[in-house]
Amino acid sequence: MLPRIAAAALIAAAVVLAPVPAVAATASEDPGLQQRIDAVLAEFPGGTQTGPDEVSWQDGAVVLTLESEGQLAARSVGSCATGTHCVYSGSGLSGSKLTFSTCSTQSVAPLGAPVASIANARSVVVRAYNSIGVVGSVSANGSASTSSWGVTKVGC
Known part of the structure; x- marks a missing residue:
């Protein structure tokens, strides 16, 4: 169980460095998004899907946000927040x-x-x-x- 939690933490750390979506994608906008979420949940049990593009573990202490494929994502620039x-x-x-x-x-x-x-x-x-x-x-x-x-x- 500990290696799986460590792996989930590694994924979450990688996500911190990944682009943050400007707008959360829905399954109708990116049909592969739900498949990717399902694959993450299968590989790293104990997570809960908490949004159309999000999975969390340990009551939200670790959160994975998946980017919609093909979407140019905005991200914060310096102290300027995402979407501004x-x-x-x-x-x-x-x-x-x-x-x-x-x-x-x-x-x-x-x-x-x-x-x-x-x-x-x-x-x-x-x-x-x-x-x-x-x-x-x-x-x-x-x-x-x-x-x-x-x-x-x-x-x-």
Whole structure:
């Protein structure tokens, strides 16, 4: 029994380093997902399916979240949480931070300082704008130094 718990812990550790899905997949979106969950439960008994893409052991102390195949998953970037994009007053994702949870184009004025860096923890491209138009973009799961861009708005 101990080797199986150790193996489950190893899987959970590997999952920590794996991409986190931007949106939990359902069996109808990825029919193979339920088969993969069933295979994990068969190989590592004692687990419980706790969501459409999740299995847990030891009352939730160990949780495995499976990514839907073929899905570009967003993951946190620095201190910018999964599914959001953030602008920072400092370079390298430092200083004061303004977080956006929607993709509509919005002003960065509440930051109160020039935007020096942007983090994109989404699965889509985030665009940076100044008074003239688009001045740059940040790829999914990426970041950029923007101190020379004169960013006034961001959106995706």
